[in-house]
Amino acid sequence: MPPAMETYPVIKQFGRTLRNLDAVLEKATKYAEARKFDVNNFLQQRLFPDMLPFVAQIRIACDNAKTGAANLSGKPAPKHEDTEKTFEELHARIAKALAFVDSVTEADLAQVKEDLPVKLAYPPNKGLRANDYLFGRQIPNFYFHVVTAYDILRHNGVDLGKSDYLGDLPLIDA
Amino acid sequence: MPPAMETYPVIKQFGRTLRNLDAVLEKATKYAEARKFDVNNFLQQRLFPDMLPFVAQIRIACDNAKTGAANLSGKPAPKHEDTEKTFEELHARIAKALAFVDSVTEADLAQVKEDLPVKLAYPPNKGLRANDYLFGRQIPNFYFHVVTAYDILRHNGVDLGKSDYLGDLPLIDA
Numbered sequence: 334m335p336p337a338m339e340t341y342p343v344i345k346q347f348g349r350t351l352r353n354l355d356a357v358l359e360k361a362t363k364y365a366e367a368r369k370f371d372v373n374n375f376l377q378q379r380l381f382p383d384m385l386p387f388v389a390q391i392r393i394a395c396d397n398a399k400t401g402a403a404n405l406s407g408k409p410a411p412k413h414e415d416t417e418k419t420f421e422e423l424h425a426r427i428a429k430a431l432a433f434v435d436s437v438t439e440a441d442l443a444q445v446k447e448d449l450p451v452k453l454a455y456p457p458n459k460g461l462r463a464n465d466y467l468f469g470r471q472i473p474n475f476y477f478h479v480v481t482a483y484d485i486l487r488h489n490g491v492d493l494g495k496s497d498y499l500g501d502l503p504l505i506d507a
Numbered sequence: 508m509p510p511a512m513e514t515y516p517v518i519k520q521f522g523r524t525l526r527n528l529d530a531v532l533e534k535a536t537k538y539a540e541a542r543k544f545d546v547n548n549f550l551q552q553r554l555f556p557d558m559l560p561f562v563a564q565i566r567i568a569c570d571n572a573k574t575g576a577a578n579l580s581g582k583p584a585p586k587h588e589d590t591e592k593t594f595e596e597l598h599a600r601i602a603k604a605l606a607f608v609d610s611v612t613e614a615d616l617a618q619v620k621e622d623l624p625v626k627l628a629y630p631p632n633k634g635l636r637a638n639d640y641l642f643g644r645q646i647p648n649f650y651f652h653v654v655t656a657y658d659i660l661r662h663n664g665v666d667l668g669k670s671d672y673l674g675d676l677p678l679i680d681a
Contacts, residue, residue, distance in 0.1 A: 339513035346642040380554070380662040452681040460681025468520040469676055476650030477672060483651075484658045488554040498651060502643055507626040507634025 338463060340405050340442040347398035347475055348434045353500040354394065354479055355427045357486065357493060362420055364491045373419050378485050387485045389415075391423050394478035395430035401471040402434045404451045405463060406441040512637060514579050514616040521572035521649055522608045527674040528568065528653055529601045531660065531667060536594055538665045547593050552659050561659045563589075565597050568652035569604035575645040576608045578625045579637060580615040 365372035376388040385393070392415050403410035411433055417423050449463035461470060480498075487493055539546035550562040559567070566589050577584035585607055591597050623637040635644060654672070661667055 338516075342512075342638060342642045346646070349643065350647060380658055381664065384661060450679060450681050453678075456678070458680060459678045461676060461678060464516060465677050468516045469523065470673065472517075472520070472646065473524060473650060473673055474669075476647060477654050477657075477669070480651050480654035481658055484554055484655055487558060488662070490555065495648075495651070499644065499647055502635060503639050504627075504630070504633045504635060505624060506632060507624050 390482035397475040402437040515613045564656040571649040576611040
């Protein structure tokens with residue numbers, strides 16, 4: 334029988350990173366206030382004309398964490414419509430993703446086997462084995478969208494550093 | 508006794524992602540050739556004046572994979588000097604990191620316990636428990652630098668897509 338996967342720390346970290354992203358959005362709001370422009374102008378910012386805008390980077394990061402937790406735990410993911418037009422609504426989108434991710438417990442993920450087939454939304458009728466799904470797709474894809482959101486803000490002058498992205502780490506003496 | 512961690516799939520994926528990054532660099536070279544400029548001009552490109560340049564993003568991504576594999580396996584990491592001035596040298600830097608990452612086997616990582624203290628290069632005399640180190644620091648940090656390198660190229664017009672970053676995934680019917 335294929336071994337069980339240690340999935341919970343990955344999903345838990347998705348939650349931590351979404352909380353860090355939420356705090357990054359707060360910093361963007363303060364920056365916009367100080368510069369006296371509408372923070373919601375960030376929603377359509379892109380690093381290149383054929384890249385997805387900031388609003389989509391946040392939505393996809395949220396959905397990636399949510400569907401990862403759902404597909405591996407077997408709990409159905411709540412549907413979240415892509416309708417956000419303000420930072421307030423983006424905070425709410427992150428909160429909804431977090432509520433679901435936080436509801437998935439270690440026990441819910443304890444039974445995941447490496448070769449569990451996981452159906453993808455795209456391409457149609459295709460999927461990945463759980464091991465490839467988590468390490469080869471969900472992890473790289475989640476961080477892709479979180480980092481690109483960060484990079485869009487950074488490129489536009491928001492005063493962010495790596496510690497905003499990584500959050501507080503539980504350092505020990507070593 | 509704290510449980511052992513499933514560390515190998517993460518380190519193996521770092522290797523795959525570095526291979527994808529190497530192919531991304533090839534695409535940048537072809538783009539520069541088509542546009543008739545020196546591809547090495549990318550090395551000092553940044554998304555904002557106080558962000559690290561492309562060359563540093565590649566170096567740190569490589570070092571992050573290398574030190575992650577070293578710290579968790581107990582195998583000493585080879586030292587790689589930060590002297591690259593060309594794309595050819597960046598390919599060589601990636602190859603050196605890959606040679607080390609690929610040398611670390613599943614057996615080398617089988618004994619890692621969640622609470623193993625891992626010393627960090629910075630801040631001095633500080634470290635993290637293996638679980639926090641891998642999921643809270645090495646994974647997010649590795650993808651931060653790979654994605655920012657990708658974003659710098661994308662921002663400068665290189666024709667890249669998500670599949671260049673994710674690489675070929677072993678899709679199954681589902």
